[in-house]
Structures are given as structure tokens and as C-alpha cells.
Amino acid sequence: MQDGNALAVRPDAGPDEDRNSGSREKGLNRVLHILEFLHANQRAIGIGDLAKGVNAPRSTIYTLVRSLVDAGLLEMAGDGNRVYFGKKLYLYGMDYVRGNDLLRRGRQEVDNLSRETGETSELCMLQSGRYTIVHSSPGTRPFRISSATGLQIPLPWTASGRLLLAGFERAVIEDMVSEDDLVLPDGRRLLLDDFIADIATAGAAGYCVTSGLVDAYTKCLAAPVFSAAGNVEATICLVVPIDTSEEKTRDLIALLRERAARLSITG
Amino acid sequence: MQDGNALAVRPDAGPDEDRNSGSREKGLNRVLHILEFLHANQRAIGIGDLAKGVNAPRSTIYTLVRSLVDAGLLEMAGDGNRVYFGKKLYLYGMDYVRGNDLLRRGRQEVDNLSRETGETSELCMLQSGRYTIVHSSPGTRPFRISSATGLQIPLPWTASGRLLLAGFERAVIEDMVSEDDLVLPDGRRLLLDDFIADIATAGAAGYCVTSGLVDAYTKCLAAPVFSAAGNVEATICLVVPIDTSEEKTRDLIALLRERAARLSITG
DNA sequence: TACATGTGTCTTTTGTAAGAGACAATCCAG
């Protein structure tokens, strides 16, 4: 099968750090792996492949999948031997949105921004130590700047990553950033110290701009959204062509910061 | 908090029909109950209360909740001893939407309808044998007609329910509809035979109208969305004041049917 | 035809996770 997706998701995104050979696993963990695997692949998967994918015995996966399908967390896809996420997960997801002011308002704001500016706009958060595009709105440019909701990419590749890590201990940051994360898509390699310095300046400035990191043709403008406690809880950002003028960039950053500040106001 | 919502969710919505006194339960089942319980309550719950709510030993719930929080399926709420749905469930939910044309287009269509007509509009589906409001858009009327996304109410109370069950065997329908489901919020009681007759006529007519079932002041207009296989996969409906004129009702139904037909076209 | 590869459902075995319970630490009402 083609998983020829160059960057995409880290394969080892599992919830625990087990490098176990494969002794007996708790059923719940198997389920967590299944969900993560489906998320990584973004399509319905055959049960056999699923077993292979999460490196678990077939018989186990059959029983677990049956439970999950019965519960509505997964659904059988078309032909009937592949499964993907189910309606119930959608409902739970909507519950999360409803219970989360920041996310709800943030999505709104991102949609507004991309409509007003015509540029791709995104809402980003830390998700268990990983940078995550929580919501994105495509903008109106002819070439589509890649970015799918839910995509997780290395923190050092992004402007938002620099803001999200502001205020963390150095040790914590080192923990979140793997060696691989410091290697950019084009092969260049960041120095951890430079990255940590970037974080400090971004945090102090209250915004961040990165140019040509993820790809050579875009730059990314980001502004932090603060929680009531004063932590960076999220960022909103704009992805613009790298040759955007100084002046326009300045204007966009000002706009971004204003909107981010508005989001920071907690009822 | 006001949970003075009279109807709301059935408490026993669990995935299995266990009438067990309390033998040993599979961990995964406990988790499913936890999620269902949070969904039913729509707010963060203390771990102790959670254990009580799903009728499980405290120690078990503590370990499970820890796993779920680590995995990001749940998140600790503000003070730190209550939990609610987590970001990961939101991401999985968005994955579901992305993989599901009907849902994606249906949401869009419902939003359009409520904007165009000013009435509350909803997208409804069967979710493991239960009627579910998958998406709703509030409309512009001063009084808000209650309806939250994800709400599950008895099939016989709704126009959509009559359409969704078209084409099912009688036995299957009897299975899905409990005695309690036949009792309306105001205490009136439907006859199962009448309900099954309603289903047949609704299926044949290609639309359905119910008046004053859920409450005395509204009627519900619904039209079916068909899958490629020709089954009723969803419905879209409008909730309007019960005194809406014959003529306007006819127009709205025509509109609804046209949009539903458009949704039925599978790429 | 034989031979490999994948799928879905069994049964059997055994490692371990669910559960009971004890514990200290809070918290709050009277």
C-alpha cells in the first residue's frame, strides 16, 4: 500500500513510550493505538491491516473492533471489512467544542481572518506535547497551501511552535523536541539552542514570524492566545507568500495580534 | 446548573444491555460507559462522581481516567479533579467529518436552510438504533426552540424518526422502540401500530410532518436523504411554529425535499 | 492442479488487569 506521504504524521505517535516486543497489552491501550493509527492514515483500514499496523494479534483486534463498532466509536466502511471513525466520536468531538469557549471562538476568528485577508489562517494548540493544527481555513489563493485540520508537525518547523513553548522550562522543551524534529523538510538542521533562543524572543515580542521553514515559498505569522492564568494556550496564524511586502506583513501581524488579544479575554 | 431539561437524555444509554449486579467488567466497556456518561451530562465530572455514575469501583476509574487523560481523550477540567472530553476526541471527530461526505454536505445544507428560511434546521441520523440530532442551526426566531447537536430523543417523538425507520422490518422497529419511547413528553401515549403505520406512509410520501409531539407549540417537517443503496441515511428537517400556514408549510416542505434530494446525490 | 495469502470464527491457555480494601490527606458542617 502507498503511504508515500513524505512528511505527514510520525508513525510512533502512540500514547506511551513502550518499545516493548509485544507481550500482553491492556485492551484499552490497543484501542488507543487503533484510534491513533486511523488518525494517522486518514482513511478506512481493513481489520487485518489494522492488526499489522498496531502490531497486535489479529484475534484481539477482531474482538476490539467489534466492540468499538457496536459502541459506535468506529464504523464499518463501504464494503464491510474496513473500519474508520464512527458517528459517536463526532458527537463527542462536538461536545468538546461546546465545552471549550476558546476553541469555539478561535475557530470563528480563524474563519473570519481568512475571509477578511484571503490568506490561509490556522488555530494551533499543544496536544500532549505536540504541535497541532486544531482548525484551519484555506484562504482564497489559487495554489493551496497545504494544511489539514488535525495535522501534527514538529514544533521547530513553525512560528506557532515558538510561541506555544514560551514559558516552559528548558528541560521540558528538550523533552518535547526530538532530534528528528530539528531537521527541516528540506534537510537543513536547526540547533536546539537557536530554537530555544527563538522561543524566548518570540515570547517577549508577543508574535513570531518564520520564513521558508516548512517550505520555501511561504512565511508564517503567529500571535499567542493567553489563558486566564497567563499561559499561551493557543496561537492563531496566517500563512502568506514569502515575498509579501514588509508593510503588508506588519499590518497582518497587527491584525493577528489584535484578534489574538480578543480571544484571550476569558468571559 | 440548570439541568431542568425535562426530556433530555436517557440515563441507561449504555452500549450493552447489562443487568449485571457487578461482576467483572472489561476495561474497554468501562471506558465506553465513561464517555457515554460525560456525553449525557455535558459537563466536567469529578472522578468520584464518575465512578458512581457508571457504577464502577473507584480504583478502576482512577486508573482508566489516568490512561484516558494521558492519551488526550479526556482532559482535566479547571480545578483539576474533574474531567471532560479532550482535544483528541475533537480531532477524531473532525476526521470523521472529513471522511464522511454526507455529513459534511449535510451540515452545510442545514446551515443554508436555517439562514434562508429563518427557521431552526437540523440534520438527523440513526446512531446505533437511536435518533440523533447530528447538526442543528438555530434560526432567527426570538424564542429558541430547544435542540442541541448530539441530543438523542425517542424515535416516535419526531417526524425524522418516521422517515429514518422506513424500510426496516417490523421486528427491528419494535426492537428499537421501547415502551417508554412511545410516551410523549406531555404524557400522551402512542400506539406502536399507529407509529408503524406512520412510518409506512411517511416512507411512501417522501416526507413527514408532525405537529405538537415534542411540545405543543411547534411542528416538525422532515425529508429523507438516501444513500446510494437507496436506504434512508439521514433526514433534514425544519422546526416551525405550529400555526404556520398551510401554504407556507407546503412551500417549506418542497424546499426541504429539493435540498434532501440534492444531498442524496452521491458523487 | 497445487501453493501461497488473506479473512473471519472458533477453542484453549495463562499473564494480568479489574476489583476489594486499606491508607493518609483534605474538606466541611455542626
Next chain:
DNA sequence: CTGGATTGTCTCTTACAAAAGACACATGTA
């Protein structure tokens, strides 16, 4: 202050779920 209720963490036991593996039935393909 005192007594009861709640919270979070631990330990130990055994009931039972995860895993192994055998089976029957499709496929494909050489």
C-alpha cells in the same frame, strides 16, 4: 474540635480478557 464524606494512591488476589493457534473458506497465481 469532632465525625463523616471525599480524594488520591497503594497493595494483593483471582477472575477473566488477551493472545496463541487451529480451523474453514475464500481469494489469487503459477
